[in-house]
Amino acid sequence: MSLQASTHCVATHSGTAPDRQAVCVLGATGSIGESTLKVLALHPDRYRLHAVSGFSRLERLAEICQQFRPARVVVPTRKIDEFRRCLANRGLLGNDQPELLEGDAGLVSIAEDPTVQSVMAAIVGAAGLLPTLAAVRAGKRVLLANKESLVMAGSLFMQEVSRSGAVLLPVDSEHNAIFQCLPERYVAHGQARTQTGLERAKTLGVERILLTASGGPFRCTRAEDLHTVTPAQACKHPNWSMGQKISIDSATLMNKGLELIEACHLFDLPESAITVVVHPESIIHSLVQYSDGSTLAQLGNPDMCTPIAHALAWPERIAAGVSPLDLFQIGSLHFEIPDTTRFPCLSLARQAMQQGGSAPALANAANEIAVASFLKQQIGFMQIPQMIDAVLQAVEIVKPESIAHILEQDVRARTFAQHWLQKHKAP
Ligand code: NDP
Ligand code: MG
Secondary structure, rough: OOOOOOOOOOOOOOOOOOOOEEEEOOOOOOHHHHHHHHHHOOOOEEEEEEEEEEOOHHHHHHHHHHHOOOOOEOOOHHHHHHHHHHHHHOOHHHHHHHHEEEEEHHHHHHHOOOOOOOOEOOOHHHHHHHHHHHHHHHOEEEEEOOOHHHHHHHHHHHHHHHHHHOEEEEOOOOHHHHHHHHHHHOOOOOOOOOOOHHHHHHHHHEEEEEEEEOOOOOOOHHHHHHHHOOOHHOOOOOOOOOOOHHHHHHOOOHHHHHHHHHHHHHHHHOHHHEEEOOOOOOOEEEEEEEEOOOOEEEEEOOOHHHHHHHHHHHOOOOOOOEEEOOOOHHHOOOOOOOOOOOOOOHHHHHHHHHEEEEEEEHHHHHHHHHHHHHOOOOOOOOOHHHHHHHHHHOOOOOOOHHHHHHHHHHHHHHHHHHHHHHHOOOO
């Protein structure tokens, strides 16, 4: 996907208006990264792109540099020379080149850059944890797409948010919807919290969160046929266009499991307060039920530019470039109970949240190995939950004391998952 050349260039490091918000996009070349750039390009008067990172799509990253002129760019250490050539091929030489930074240290540096006000955390998987946390610790406004970092680090992550005064805004469409449907006093930032989430919910009459799920591409596929589905079929999401990993997660319903854990931490609620509802049209992005019988929902066309624009501008609203909902065209909406027999990942994630401690981090790591193995056609689709289950059963669950401790648990889970893979992969 490439962006249309914009007539109004968002960000140049010369001649920037000082009151524009400086934005860092971690994972600018991905699906969420690209949608973020689209929204930024609509509002050159409000935002300037100060820093970006990419990983493998270097040509696209160079194109982004040419269009948006960020001051700082991060690529993996082994790609730095290749990327310099990509920039040179686009005429970006000498002073026209952005400052180039490398690897994990580079990601942390742009996430905590004092110039930056807002950080879009849109790296996929566990690789997003340290830079996202760096942005939190630096007290930024953090636009959270990288759900895996919250799944892994849960309470420690949220403690860092309270300590630093960072403003954490959910970008995941369901969590963004819940944020919009909860009372302002429930989600208020920058206030010392004396009550738990459950106590706040009781005071404000919040009864239950309904987390919607599209059901993915195999919602109607028979159990016996799921064993032989291909990565290409699994990546074909009916409603959303997303990166490969989250597309597979949506097909297994692990994405909803990760989102259940994400919601527990974001809104400080137990998993029992959250019900997953399959809603195939992906028009209602989630709902909150109240004690007076009201149910509030957030609706919109399935386009990530909406939650991104909401998080960027909150508490104001800006245009997202998304067409308004046409209810007459939609006609009807449907709801189903999720089938956890065909999609056991959802139950496994709920179980991991109930177990607590390092269990969600173990499940997340196992899932990352399982998805990568499925994409390489080393295991079948139904072996994804089997691998997660095996890791949760075999690897001891501990109470993580620090982020370093969580990263150790992540490595232990990956090591076990790799052993499991050697025993079970297709010959
Ligand atoms: P993509 O795979 O499309 O993009 C991932 C981004 O991360 C790319 O910029 C990629 O660089 C970069 N990246 C990949 N691996 C690494 C690594 N090891 N170190 C540093 N950077 C890396 O993913 P999505 O945009 O779909 O998802 C991003 C996050 O947002 C995920 O956590 C996902 O769960 C979440 N999310 C996504 C939604 C969506 O609609 N896509 C919806 C809600 C949440 P490169 O492309 O150059 O290789
Ligand atoms: Mg989501």
